[in-house]
Amino acid sequence: MAEWFHSIADAFNRCFIEDNRWKWMLEGLGNTMIITIFALLIGIVLGIIIAAVRSTYDMNGASMKKKGGLSYVLLRIGNFICNLFLTVIRGTPVVVQLMIMYFVILVNVTNGVLVAVIAFGINSGAYVAEIFRSGIMSIDEGQIEAGRSLGFNYIQTMIFIIIPQAVKVVLPTLFNELIVLIKETSVAGYVGVMDLTKAGDKIRGRTFEAFVPLIAVAVVYLIIVIILTRILRIIEKRLRKGERR
Amino acid sequence: MDNDALIQVRGLKKYYNDGAVKAIDGVDIDIRKGEVVVIIGPSGCGKSTFLKSLNLLELPTEGKIIFEGEDINDSKVNVNIHRQKMGMVFQHFNLFPHMTVLGNIMLAPVKLKGISKEEGRKKAMELLRMVHLEDKAEEYPAMLSGGQKQRIAIARALAMDPDVMLFDEPTSALDPEMVGEVLDIMKELAREGMTMIVVTHEMGFAKEVGSRVIFFDSGQIREENSPAEFFAHPKDPRLQEFLSKVLI
Numbered sequence: 294m295a296e297w298f299h300s301i302a303d304a305f306n307r308c309f310i311e312d313n314r315w316k317w318m319l320e321g322l323g324n325t326m327i328i329t330i331f332a333l334l335i336g337i338v339l340g341i342i343i344a345a346v347r348s349t350y351d352m353n354g355a356s357m358k359k360k361g362g363l364s365y366v367l368l369r370i371g372n373f374i375c376n377l378f379l380t381v382i383r384g385t386p387v388v389v390q391l392m393i394m395y396f397v398i399l400v401n402v403t404n405g406v407l408v409a410v411i412a413f414g415i416n417s418g419a420y421v422a423e424i425f426r427s428g429i430m431s432i433d434e435g436q437i438e439a440g441r442s443l444g445f446n447y448i449q450t451m452i453f454i455i456i457p458q459a460v461k462v463v464l465p466t467l468f469n470e471l472i473v474l475i476k477e478t479s480v481a482g483y484v485g486v487m488d489l490t491k492a493g494d495k496i497r498g499r500t501f502e503a504f505v506p507l508i509a510v511a512v513v514y515l516i517i518v519i520i521l522t523r524i525l526r527i528i529e530k531r532l533r534k535g536e537r538r
Numbered sequence: 539m540d541n542d543a544l545i546q547v548r549g550l551k552k553y554y555n556d557g558a559v560k561a562i563d564g565v566d567i568d569i570r571k572g573e574v575v576v577i578i579g580p581s582g583c584g585k586s587t588f589l590k591s592l593n594l595l596e597l598p599t600e601g602k603i604i605f606e607g608e609d610i611n612d613s614k615v616n617v618n619i620h621r622q623k624m625g626m627v628f629q630h631f632n633l634f635p636h637m638t639v640l641g642n643i644m645l646a647p648v649k650l651k652g653i654s655k656e657e658g659r660k661k662a663m664e665l666l667r668m669v670h671l672e673d674k675a676e677e678y679p680a681m682l683s684g685g686q687k688q689r690i691a692i693a694r695a696l697a698m699d700p701d702v703m704l705f706d707e708p709t710s711a712l713d714p715e716m717v718g719e720v721l722d723i724m725k726e727l728a729r730e731g732m733t734m735i736v737v738t739h740e741m742g743f744a745k746e747v748g749s750r751v752i753f754f755d756s757g758q759i760r761e762e763n764s765p766a767e768f769f770a771h772p773k774d775p776r777l778q779e780f781l782s783k784v785l786i
Contacts, residue, residue, distance in 0.1 A: 438595050
């Protein structure tokens with residue numbers, strides 16, 4: 294047993310202390326966080342736009358069709374594009390999307406982290422869009438009727454009445470998307486980005502030690518996710534308190 | 539045509555599924571200023587759909603709704619402006635749960651009429667006094683009883699100074715002991731001369747405050763009369779049957 298501990302300590306030394314290899318881990322962790330946070334921001338912006346187009350079409354399409362005109366045609370085209378986007382993004386693996394982005398579409402961009410941010414951002418946008426849309430659709434139709442009956446137009450009704458309620462519904466799910474996204478970014482190494490996973494793998498390649506660096510990577514992910522899950526629980530508790538139903 | 543008419547409905551139709559379902563099947567009616575028009579009828583007869591089409595919450599398939607001289611069913615008309623003058627009260631209250639009572643009442647006047655928050659608050663407090671709920675100003679809707687919610691909903695609609703109030707079964711979702719408090723507010727409104735169109739099952743209310751009572755069935759107006767005549771001598775056989783089934 295003592296011998297085993299000794300060998301682990303030795304491996305730990307070679308993996309992280311020697312040549313300051315812990316710095317790789319730190320750099321990898323940094324990149325993982327950067328990719329995750331900026332991808333989620335892109336995802337939220339993209340998601341809001343797509344959800345707005347899709348739920349407007351679902352809720353207002355019929356009445357706009359009756360009035361006709363350019364705005365209806367634009368909305369219909371927008372809705373079609375959004376649906377196509379959702380189908381393609383959700384129907385293909387994120388690794389493939391990442392590689393297409395890096396080796397085909399953004400072949401001139403050498404900054405792998407930037408490409409990863411864009412690829413994961415677009416991917417996450419598709420999921421966030423559906424989260425937002427389901428949040429908007431979950432609000433009772435009577436709320437829209439009440440808003441419209443007071444004289445608010447559709448957009449004002451959304452901004453003052455529907456979205457504030459939908460955000461509450463959506464927040465836990467959105468936070469969950471963040472947790473999923475952090476783990477998904479572990480494939481960034483496919484395009485040469487040194488994220489947390491890649492850092493562990495690089496140490497493995499250098500030291501021929503597999504156990505220690507890979508377990509260490511797993512533990513780091515686990516700690517981040519546990520912390521985020523804790524925060525999520527606190528948010529959920531707060532939301533439930535605010536509900537007062 | 540009546541010059542006094544606030545709302546003139548002409549040839550109103552609302553079809554679903556390409557005409558397979560005729561929720562409103564040709565309705566003509568004039569609503570004069572200060573009138574309290576009570577609409578009764580069996581469930582599914584189209585009376586709620588009719589009420590909601592008056593402010594275009596339900597889009598009519600065809601017909602004219604001339605409100606204060608303008609056909610608001612014309613696609614070139616901005617209905618949002620006209621809706622500000624048509625208050626609506628719903629069966630399920632539809633208060634905004636994320637805002638306090640005061641927030642619910644102030645929202646539309648402040649955002650749409652551009653009055654100051656202070657002014658909006660003053661106005662809201664006046665309305666709250668009118669519905670006897672000034673002590674609930676800072677509460678959230680979830681803390682209120684059904685009757686209280688509906689009184690707040692009435693105050694919210696009144697905050698826009700509407701020219702007409704549309705009531706869509708305002709007491710149907712209430713516990714029996716709360717019906718009275720809501721009807722009392724509505725009676726007071728009627729006494730003050732508010733033009734009201736009320737879809738309801740409260741026959742007592744129809745008798746007491748209605749200027750006219752209308753029987754709706756299969757998407758059409760079957761009978762229309764003064765309350766006294768309407769209840770004493772119903773002519774339409776279906777109305778006779780309907781009245782025999784409901785407790786008055």
